[in-house]
Amino acid sequence: MGFFDDVINTTKNVAANAGKKTDEAVKFSKLKIKKSQIKGDIKVKFEKLGSSVYQMTKSGEKDNDAIDASIAEIDECYEKLSEIEKQIDELKSEVTCVSCGAKTKNDNNFCPKCGTKLPVPEVKEEPAEEAAAEEKPAEADVIVEEKKAD
Numbered sequence: 001m002g003f004f005d006d007v008i009n010t011t012k013n014v015a016a017n018a019g020k021k022t023d024e025a026v027k028f029s030k031l032k033i034k035k036s037q038i039k040g041d042i043k044v045k046f047e048k049l050g051s052s053v054y055q056m057t058k059s060g061e062k063d064n065d066a067i068d069a070s071i072a073e074i075d076e077c078y079e080k081l082s083e084i085e086k087q088i089d090e091l092k093s094e095v096t097c098v099s100c101g102a103k104t105k106n107d108n109n110f111c112p113k114c115g116t117k118l119p120v121p122e123v124k125e126e127p128a129e130e131a132a133a134e135e136k137p138a139e140a141d142v143i144v145e146e147k148k149a150d
Contacts (some may be wrong), residue, residue, distance in 0.1 A: 001110040016046075024091060027091060028088065028091050028092075029087050031084055031087055031091070032088070034084050035081065035084050035085065035088070037080045038077055038080050038084065039081065041077050042077045042078065042081070043076060045070060045073050045074045045077065048070060048072065049067065049070040049074070050069065050086070052066060052070065089103065091105075093105060093106050094106060095108075095118050095119060097111040097113065097114060097116055097118060098110065098116065098118075098119065099114050100113050100114040100116070102114070104118070104126065106118075
Protein backbone atom coordinates (compact mmCIF):
# COMPACT_ATOMS: atom_id res chain seq x y z
CA MET A 1 0.00 0.00 0.00
CA GLY A 2 3.01 2.33 0.47
CA PHE A 3 3.51 2.72 -3.27
CA PHE A 4 -0.13 3.69 -3.85
CA ASP A 5 0.00 6.16 -0.97
CA ASP A 6 3.08 7.73 -2.58
CA VAL A 7 1.28 7.98 -5.92
CA ILE A 8 -1.80 9.53 -4.31
CA ASN A 9 0.26 12.05 -2.31
CA THR A 10 2.31 12.99 -5.37
CA THR A 11 -0.84 13.41 -7.44
CA LYS A 12 -2.39 15.62 -4.78
CA ASN A 13 0.73 17.79 -4.62
CA VAL A 14 0.88 18.14 -8.40
CA ALA A 15 -2.81 19.06 -8.55
CA ALA A 16 -2.40 21.64 -5.78
CA ASN A 17 0.61 23.20 -7.50
CA ALA A 18 -1.20 23.27 -10.84
CA GLY A 19 -4.16 24.96 -9.16
CA LYS A 20 -1.89 27.64 -7.65
CA LYS A 21 -0.20 28.32 -11.00
CA THR A 22 -3.56 28.54 -12.74
CA ASP A 23 -4.81 30.95 -10.09
CA GLU A 24 -1.72 33.12 -10.57
CA ALA A 25 -2.22 33.12 -14.34
CA VAL A 26 -5.86 34.18 -13.96
CA LYS A 27 -4.91 36.99 -11.55
CA PHE A 28 -2.17 38.15 -13.89
CA SER A 29 -4.56 38.19 -16.86
CA LYS A 30 -7.20 40.13 -14.93
CA LEU A 31 -4.62 42.71 -13.83
CA LYS A 32 -3.37 43.12 -17.41
CA ILE A 33 -6.95 43.71 -18.58
CA LYS A 34 -7.54 46.29 -15.81
CA LYS A 35 -4.26 48.00 -16.74
CA SER A 36 -5.32 48.21 -20.37
CA GLN A 37 -8.76 49.59 -19.42
CA ILE A 38 -7.25 52.27 -17.19
CA LYS A 39 -4.80 53.29 -19.91
CA GLY A 40 -7.79 53.66 -22.25
CA ASP A 41 -9.62 55.74 -19.63
CA ILE A 42 -6.57 57.99 -19.26
CA LYS A 43 -6.43 58.52 -23.02
CA VAL A 44 -10.14 59.45 -23.12
CA LYS A 45 -9.74 61.85 -20.20
CA PHE A 46 -6.76 63.54 -21.87
CA GLU A 47 -8.76 63.94 -25.07
CA LYS A 48 -11.67 65.39 -23.08
CA LEU A 49 -9.30 67.80 -21.28
CA GLY A 50 -7.70 68.88 -24.55
CA SER A 51 -11.07 69.44 -26.15
CA SER A 52 -12.25 71.48 -23.16
CA VAL A 53 -9.13 73.65 -23.19
CA TYR A 54 -9.51 74.16 -26.93
CA GLN A 55 -13.15 75.21 -26.58
CA MET A 56 -12.36 77.54 -23.66
CA THR A 57 -9.46 79.14 -25.51
CA LYS A 58 -11.50 79.59 -28.67
CA SER A 59 -14.43 81.17 -26.81
CA GLY A 60 -12.20 83.26 -24.55
CA GLU A 61 -13.75 81.83 -21.38
CA LYS A 62 -11.63 80.19 -18.69
CA ASP A 63 -13.11 77.57 -16.37
CA ASN A 64 -10.20 76.58 -14.16
CA ASP A 65 -12.46 74.47 -11.93
CA ALA A 66 -13.35 72.20 -14.87
CA ILE A 67 -9.70 71.90 -15.85
CA ASP A 68 -8.68 71.13 -12.26
CA ALA A 69 -11.42 68.50 -12.01
CA SER A 70 -10.22 66.82 -15.23
CA ILE A 71 -6.63 66.85 -13.99
CA ALA A 72 -7.74 65.31 -10.68
CA GLU A 73 -9.55 62.51 -12.58
CA ILE A 74 -6.43 61.81 -14.63
CA ASP A 75 -4.25 61.75 -11.50
CA GLU A 76 -6.67 59.30 -9.87
CA CYS A 77 -6.39 57.01 -12.90
CA TYR A 78 -2.60 57.17 -12.72
CA GLU A 79 -2.75 56.17 -9.03
CA LYS A 80 -4.94 53.17 -9.90
CA LEU A 81 -2.54 52.26 -12.70
CA SER A 82 0.42 52.44 -10.32
CA GLU A 83 -1.31 50.14 -7.83
CA ILE A 84 -2.09 47.59 -10.55
CA GLU A 85 1.52 47.70 -11.76
CA LYS A 86 2.68 47.00 -8.19
CA GLN A 87 0.38 43.98 -8.02
CA ILE A 88 1.70 42.72 -11.36
CA ASP A 89 5.27 43.19 -10.09
CA GLU A 90 4.42 41.13 -6.99
CA LEU A 91 3.04 38.30 -9.11
CA LYS A 92 6.13 38.38 -11.35
CA SER A 93 8.47 38.71 -8.33
CA GLU A 94 9.81 41.98 -9.69
CA VAL A 95 10.58 45.39 -8.26
CA THR A 96 10.74 48.75 -10.04
CA CYS A 97 13.72 51.04 -9.56
CA VAL A 98 12.67 54.36 -8.04
CA SER A 99 15.36 56.24 -9.97
CA CYS A 100 15.21 54.96 -13.55
CA GLY A 101 12.00 52.89 -13.61
CA ALA A 102 13.74 49.69 -14.73
CA LYS A 103 12.19 46.41 -13.61
CA THR A 104 14.33 43.67 -12.10
CA LYS A 105 13.88 40.56 -9.99
CA ASN A 106 13.11 41.34 -6.36
CA ASP A 107 16.11 39.37 -5.07
CA ASN A 108 18.51 42.06 -6.41
CA ASN A 109 19.74 44.67 -3.95
CA PHE A 110 20.77 47.21 -6.60
CA CYS A 111 19.34 48.24 -9.95
CA PRO A 112 21.32 46.61 -12.76
CA LYS A 113 20.67 49.63 -15.01
CA CYS A 114 21.58 52.61 -12.78
CA GLY A 115 23.01 51.08 -9.58
CA THR A 116 20.49 52.64 -7.19
CA LYS A 117 19.66 50.64 -4.05
CA LEU A 118 16.32 48.92 -4.61
CA PRO A 119 13.50 48.93 -2.08
CA VAL A 120 13.17 45.78 -0.01
CA PRO A 121 10.09 43.84 -1.15
CA GLU A 122 7.45 43.20 1.48
CA VAL A 123 7.31 39.59 2.62
CA LYS A 124 3.77 38.35 2.96
CA GLU A 125 3.19 35.58 5.44
CA GLU A 126 1.10 32.66 4.29
CA PRO A 127 -2.19 32.14 6.07
CA ALA A 128 -2.03 29.44 8.74
CA GLU A 129 -4.35 27.15 6.77
CA GLU A 130 -2.11 27.10 3.69
CA ALA A 131 1.02 26.54 5.75
CA ALA A 132 -0.64 23.66 7.61
CA ALA A 133 -1.86 22.14 4.33
CA GLU A 134 1.66 22.25 2.91
CA GLU A 135 3.14 20.64 6.01
CA LYS A 136 0.78 17.66 6.01
CA PRO A 137 2.12 16.09 2.78
CA ALA A 138 5.66 16.50 4.07
CA GLU A 139 4.72 14.68 7.28
CA ALA A 140 3.04 11.95 5.23
CA ASP A 141 6.21 11.55 3.15
CA VAL A 142 8.27 11.07 6.31
CA ILE A 143 5.87 8.41 7.57
CA VAL A 144 5.97 6.63 4.20
CA GLU A 145 9.78 6.74 4.19
CA GLU A 146 9.87 5.31 7.74
CA LYS A 147 7.61 2.44 6.66
CA LYS A 148 9.89 1.71 3.70
CA ALA A 149 12.91 1.61 6.00
CA ASP A 150 11.24 -1.07 8.17
